[in-house]
Amino acid sequence: GNSVTQMEGPVTLSEEAFLTINCTYTATGYPSLFWYVQYPGEGLQLLLKATKADDKGSNKGFEATYRKETTSFHLEKGSVQVSDSAVYFCALSISRYNFNKFYFGSGTKLNVKP
Amino acid sequence: NAGVTQTPKFRVLKTGQSMTLLCAQDMNHEYMYWYRQDPGMGLRLIHYSVGEGTTAKGEVPDGYNVSRLKKQNFLLGLESAAPSQTSVYFCASSLGLAGGKSSYNEQFFGPGTRLTVL
16 A cells, blocks of 8 residues: 655754654555645645655755655755744655545654754 | 635534535646644545546545535535544645646645634
8 A cells, every 4th residue: 555654753953953854655656755844823835846766856955865765755954943843744646547646644743942 | 826725714613513614726726635634643635626526535534525616616514513523624736637647746735724623
């Protein structure tokens, strides 16, 4: 089946620390991979995506590389800011019968302290 | 361009009451989705639609009904609300096949509706 597993939170870091949020997946077929971010009281926003193996998605200093050999899509940022505090969701999308179904991880809450 | 909007933002219901959540998108997207978000469980798909006049069940459809009479609107109905339906509900939309390989297409989310059933 298809599923996404991401590290449990919360993750608490000091400003300017290095961030890694682990994400692994299982999929039948060739998924596209996404990271979404949810700020308090808001809906999910796309942070970055990768559509094939070895692709690197990047946005706002965040990066993630589609690793088919390890079925992973870990999110990284070199220096976090207080404004990065949010919940991060890893997701995969599979096309099936002309429909792209999304599978979301359970989310990882990030708290960044000044 | 408002993107995806949802009404209402908050609602409190008593057990057994009914209500309809409205989702609207102005991006001419083919696909629309309703999710619920519960603590520690991520997002679970309730129902979805691949075009005007079509709907289909997702992972957790029981207790909900949907309609897509117009391409831009996707309604979620609760006929007889139960406390187990207390949740945050998110609507989303995506391009669908018209945007190329559908798996590449991101979903755009609304701001959510926080529903409490007493």
